[in-house]
Amino acid sequence: MSKVRRFKKLRKFIKDPDLFFYDMFKKRVFKAAEKTVREKKEISLPSTAVDLDRVRKIGVQEYLRETMGAGYGVEDGSDKNSLLIWSGNLYGLLDVVSLLKESLSMSVTLYTLGGHYNSVFGVDDRLDVRVVGGELGTRPDFVLEMGNEAGVLHVLRIYQYDIADDGLANVRSSSALIRKFQVRELGAIYNGTPAGCGYSTPIDAVYTWVNHADSDWQALWTTTYPSDEFDPDRYTSNDELRYSLRSLNKYAPWLNRIYVVSNCSQPGWMKEHPKIVWVKHEEIFPAESMLPTFNSHAIEACLHRIPGLSENFLYLNDDFVLNQPCLPKDFFDEIGRSVAYFEPYGMVDSKAGRDTSLDYLAAANNSKVLLKTLFSDYEARCLHRHVPYALKKTVLKEIEEAFAKTIESTRNAKRRSLSDVNVTSFLYHHFAFVSGRAVKGEATSLIVRPGNVEKILGKDTYKYKMLCFNDGDGSATNGRYKEHTSRFFTRRLSESAAWEQ
Known part of the structure; x- marks a missing residue:
């Protein structure tokens, strides 16, 4: 090697060590795997411009997939908001994102799901590809959010795979559908087609x-x-409803219809939209004498009676917010069983659980007693976390038939009473679990209250997948709490949904 070449390499190493090792690694890998990769598809390298006509025609997701030679549907085989890229092409991806950011006047947010790394680049900020690439280069996956004031919004989860000298690809994430494969098989495995799983079943949401x-x-x-x-x-x-709906639009775009059950008028910011269905209490209660009602337990005991509701659906209080991309498998497994997020604490039969003055615990205890009449050996101890409840309509009908008198009594109580049962937040999940129609799940979540609201404004902003801005502890009249939650919503959920005026 000549002195000039040695000097150039040394200067490159000192000036930009990340780029130096990136180029060295790329050459060595492709020297051994060149034939395999060529058979698969020539991986595109960073360009100096983006083809905006092509972007407008096929969309940002497909443009990135096409440019990077990436795959779709890393965890479930079908999600086209997740891309699988070769780790050696990470800088190339970030280069294209930076060019898209400038060309389309977008802000860009990048973060890892554990909350260990995050960077926000406003419309006028420069995305430092080398710095960000150095942070993300060792990560198995990360989230890329791109948006602007014109309503453009893209939320992509990027997964990385490495290539061994023999051409075998290894996906870093343990959540991948298939972790090891020949590089040439990428397009056959990760092409956005469901891989025989039950996730194609429509899932509605209910508020x-x-x-x-x-x-x-x-x-x-x-x-x-x-x-x-x-x-x-x-x-x-x-x-809260506006921002909760925005979180579904942003992080669960695969949802089918969204039903809002209420005895109030639609908020002024909401316009008619085919995805939003307003449901009056009169449409779901079996008897007029049960109305008007101010009892959430009573209303929840009627949700499966919503006309046109899908078999699988999510039930949310308006203070539930998704804070990271979600997939159908977060709520229903491959064979359609609902996922129950039981708390590891908050036991119903604890000291607090025996406080009959707490109506929600009284309802859980009443539900526990009911379950004992059918499943004598089962102890329904754990409360469900304050996260969206995954429910099956047929199971709710079974519960209505099995405990008809108690369900009718709950529906007749116009305010919460100590004889209620809480169908959607406790009874259903234990009934479904013990009868084999539900499985236990784990997710990072937080109940946001006046005493801990600062957590979601600092380093933990991106840490939790699901949040609940829980009413209580005087939150309705706490100005500081309202100010902090407003800051969070403005930061994380600023993008309007299609159903907003």
Whole structure:
């Protein structure tokens, strides 16, 4: 090697060691695996411009897949918002993202799911490809979010695979559908076609919602309880529904219809949209005498009666928020069983659980007693986490038939009572689990309250997959809590959904 070449290599190493090793690794790998990779497809390297006409025609996801020679559907075989790229092409991907950012005037957010790394680049900020690449180069996967004020939004989960000298690819993530394969098989395995799993079944979402400021709702309350003030923590609306819906739009775009069950008028910011269905209480309660109701347990005991509801659906309170990309398999497994996220704490028969003044624990204890009548050896101890509840309509119908008197009593209680059962947040999950229609799951989640709200504004902003901005502890009148939650929503869920005015 000449002195000039040695000097150039030394200068390159000192100036940019990441690029030096990237080039060296690329050459060595492709020297041994050149034939295999060529058979698969020539992997594209970074360019100095993007083909915007091509981007507009096929979309950002497909453009990145095409440019990077990437695969689709890393975990479930079908998700086209996840890309599998060769780790040696990471800098190339970031180069293209940087060019797209500038060409389309987008902001870019990059983070790892464990919350260990995150970077936010505003529309006017420069994306430093070398610095970011150095941070992400050793990671198995990361999330890429791109958006702008015009409503453009792309949320992609990027997975990386390495190539051995013999051409065998190894996906770094343990969640991958297939971790080891010949490079030439990438397109056959990760092509966005469901791999025989049950995730193609439609999944709806259901909300229950109340707005204390709604004049019709106030009239119903005053007529029913003329001498009582309502609990602001339980009935106050702080625009949570808008941001919760945005989180579904951003992190669960695969959802089918979204039903909102309410005895209030639609909020002013919501417009007619084919994906949103407004459902009145009269449409799901079996008897007019049960209305009006202000009891969430009663309303939840009727959700499976929503006309047109899919067999598999998610139930969310309006204070539930998704904070990371989710897949159908986070809620229903390959054969359609619902996933139950039981708490490792909060046992029903603990000291707190025996406090009959707490209506939600009383409802759980009542449900536990009911379950004992059918499953005498089963102990329903664990509460369900405050995350979206995965439910099956047929199982809810079975529960209604098995415990008809108790369900009817709960539906007749116009306010929460100590004789209620909580069907969607406790009874269903244990009934389905013990009868083989549910499995246990794990997910990072947090109940956000006035005492811990700072956690989601600092280094833990990207740590949790699911959040609950729980009403209680005086949150309805806590100005500091409202200010902090508003900052979080503005930062993480600023992109409007198609159903907003």
